[in-house]
Amino acid sequence: xxxxxxxxxxxxxxxxxxxxxxxxxxxxxxxxxxxxxxxxxxxxxxxxxxxxxxxxxxxxxxxxxxxxxxxxxxxxxxxxxxxxxxxxxxxxxxxxxxxxxxxxxxxxxxxxxxxxxxxxxxxxxxxxxxxxxxxxxxxxxxxxxxxxxxxx
Numbered sequence: 001x002x003x004x005x006x007x008x009x010x011x012x013x014x015x016x017x018x019x020x021x022x023x024x025x026x027x028x029x030x031x032x033x034x035x036x037x038x039x040x041x042x043x044x045x046x047x048x049x050x051x052x053x054x055x056x057x058x059x060x061x062x063x064x065x066x067x068x069x070x071x072x073x074x075x076x077x078x079x080x081x082x083x084x085x086x087x088x089x090x091x092x093x094x095x096x097x098x099x100x101x102x103x104x105x106x107x108x109x110x111x112x113x114x115x116x117x118x119x120x121x122x123x124x125x126x127x128x129x130x131x132x133x134x135x136x137x138x139x140x141x142x143x144x145x146x147x148x149x150x151x152x
Contacts (some may be wrong), residue, residue: 004032005143007103007133008081015152017118018085020133020148025089032087033110034092036078037102038070056057100136107143115143118150 006021006029008014018034053066070140071094078092093110095102117134 001113002030004030004113004114006034006116008034008036013118016150017148021116022085032090034078034081035106036074036094037099038074038096078121099133103137104140112143114146116146118148
């Protein structure tokens, strides 16, 4: 095993997930890549007309400033996370899209030998309606997945 892909998000439990991956790096001399997925940035900055009683905006099209700001925040998050781990084998990667799909796609592109993820606890309704990223990754992965339990 040479490459470990670590999926992190803005939840504070990501530190526990990253630390678990760092333990692997120290014990197995592997390269670690911290991966953060921005969920369709264009949705955050789109200007919409009034709909469903919501006073939106009249001009249609993405707000590029909003999208650029979201990307900048995510890049800073990854940079700080890598700096906090302070380990020579840690790199970062930022991508956009469906979270589970983006994790699987980058794992294949980067030739990851292992994916490390946390098991966020979600409400029963949320799991029923959307499933979880972890479930989606486990369902379609070709790479072994190391799940870090992060329940309180």
